[in-house]
Amino acid sequence: MYDALIIGAGACGLMCAVQAGFLGKRVLLLEKNAQPGAKILISGGGRCNYTNLNTSPANFISGNEHFCKSAFSQWTVNDTITFFETYGIYGKEKTLGQLFPATDKAKDIVNVFISLCTDFGQEIRCNADVMEVKKEDDSFVVSYQSEGRIVSVRAPRLVLTTGGLPVRKLGASDFALKTAQQFGLRIAKTAPALVPLTVTGKDAEWFAHLSGNSIFCRVSNEQISFEENILFTHWGLSGPAILQISSYWKPGEWIDIDLLPDRKISSLIETERNQNGKKMFLTLLSSVFPRKFAEALGKYLPVDKNLASLNKSDLAQIETQIHHFRIKPAGDKGYDRAEVMRGGVATEELSSKTLEARKVPGLFFGGECVDVTGWLGGYNFQWAWASGFVIACNI
Structure with a gap:
């Protein structure tokens, strides 16, 4: 038949x-x-x-x-x-x-x-x-x-x-x-594949605190990079860029995140410092990121300093954390949360x-x-x- x-x-x-x-x-x-x-x-x-x-x-x-x-x-x-x-x-x-x-x-x-x-x-x-x-x-x-x-x-x-x-x-x-x-x-x-990634250990609380915040980033590993939004969640990271990179990620590998892919943080600091050195670094960060995320970066960056007081060590730390924010996911959310x-x-x-x-x-x-x-x-x-x-x- x-x-x-x-x-x-x-x-x-x-x-x-x-x-x-x-x-x-x-x-x-x-x-x-x-x-x-x-x-x-x-x-x-x-x-x-x-x-x-x-x-x-x-x-x-x-x-x-x-x-x-x-x-x-x-x-x-x-x-x-x-x-x-x-x-x-x-x-x-x-x-x-x-x-x-x-x-x-x-x-x-x-x-x-x-x-x-x-x-x-x-x-x-x-x-x-x-x-x-x-x-x-x-x-x-x-x-x-x-x-x-x-x-x-x-x-x-x-x-x-x-x-x-x-x-x-x-x-x-x-x-x-x-x-x-x-x-x-x-x-x-x-x-x-195309699956959210989990974060555990000492950084888990920091990610959970930012749940719901979305940032446009460049997410990379040794194979490939994607420029799209990432989304912070109670258990780690999701959003289009994370889903994309997850297909190329294996447990134990690091992922590199450029939090400001279309601008250089060092150039922004220099420009703003020339105009107003008393401006707080947190204020500058809040102009390019959601306020809650800018404040959370205080765990890694000297957000309580004004621009004029940032020294070479501070600038190097800022450059690394903004343009090379590294995470090692604990795993993924499994097949029930995977697209494919x-x-x-x-x-x-x-x-x-x-x-x-x-x-x-x-x-x-x-x-x-x-x-x-x-x-x-x-x-x-x-x-x-x-x-x-x-x-x-x-x-």
């Missing part, structure tokens, strides 16, 4: 089903949740930043930096924009190339797919908890539980688009990874052109369960759409 079975009705699975419909192929889409597109609906605060205008392979972490190039050449950002515009979703650009629906409603994105699946006769079965996957001769047999009974279906192609481990309440699981291992495929080490999963089905196990498993003809993996992890801001959706399209062309 079906050309392919797709397990997981998220971004990649829905796009795969729709694109298969355009090509005259009939698929069955099995979804564990009560409705399709659960993660789409909560993304971007319920607004869904569905792509990023700046997408390139450089915005992705993978065991093979070239792996995603083929998919992105087959389905581009312009293809995403055109696809959604065709069905009434017009984008508006926000920070750093992020594209959101003009309506600010993620459900409009999901509704496009549901409507198209209906038009093409693609079947979506929700509340379908897959129990077993096996291969018999030239077919894949999938057994799932629904409404208290076990149902078995078969097709010559099987597509795994069940996502990763983040957000357990949305049904996140390691199903795709276990299935890949079942068929002898290697899994690249997984970890939470890093790692997944190893890229060498899949054809970059088709996303078919090299060892298992007819078995495909797409979206987050593959070892391709994008930056914050719509990049992971672009990978989901592109990988869904590529698979649809080859099932």
Whole structure:
């Protein structure tokens, strides 16, 4: 009855089903949740930043930096924009190339797919908890539980688009990874990505005291840097810059924060001191940072001195703390607070052109369960759409 079975009705699975419909192929889409597109609906605060205008392979972490190039050449950002515009979703650009629906409603994105699946006769079965996957001769047999009974279906192609481990309440699981291992495929080490970082020990109280304060910074490690806001929390740091750097951070490593990336604190001090040496250093800090944060810097800086009395040692200390504020996070907030999963089905196990498993003809993996992890801001959706399209062309 079906050309392919797709397990997981998220971004990649829905796009795969729709694109298969355009090509005259009939698929069955099995979804564990009560409705399709659960993660789409909560993304971007319920607004869904569905792509990023700046997408390139450089915005992705993978065991093979070239792996995603083929998919992105087959389905581009312009293809995403055109696809959604065709069905009434017009984008508006926000920070750093992020594209959101003009309506600010993620459900409009999901509704496009549901409507198209209906038009093409693609079947979506929700509340379908897959129990077993096996291969018999030239077919894949999938057994799932629904409404208290076990149902078995078969097709010559099987597509795994069940996502990763983040957000357990949305049904996140390691199903795709276990299935890949079942068929002898290697899994690249997984970890939470785009995730807040925790601070413990003697500095924990200082960070907690600043909870709710947001500062524009440059956050760096030995691999990369990001200029966006950081957010102080009761348990450490969050905000876009921290989420970005978390994908490149490993336990035990330091992170360097430039608290004033667009100006030099030494130049500000010199200029202000020439005008009014009696001005307190705290007053100067309060002109460039929120007052509460400026006062908190008193733990590290001579905020009770006026500018004229700052000596060379003071200036060196200020330069270091403002432009090279270093932290060693204790850990991260785990999968339930992570946006995505890093790692997944190893890229060498899949054809970059088709996303078919090299060892298992007819078995495909797409979206987050593959070892391709994008930056914050719509990049992971672009990978989901592109990988869904590529698979649809080859099932």
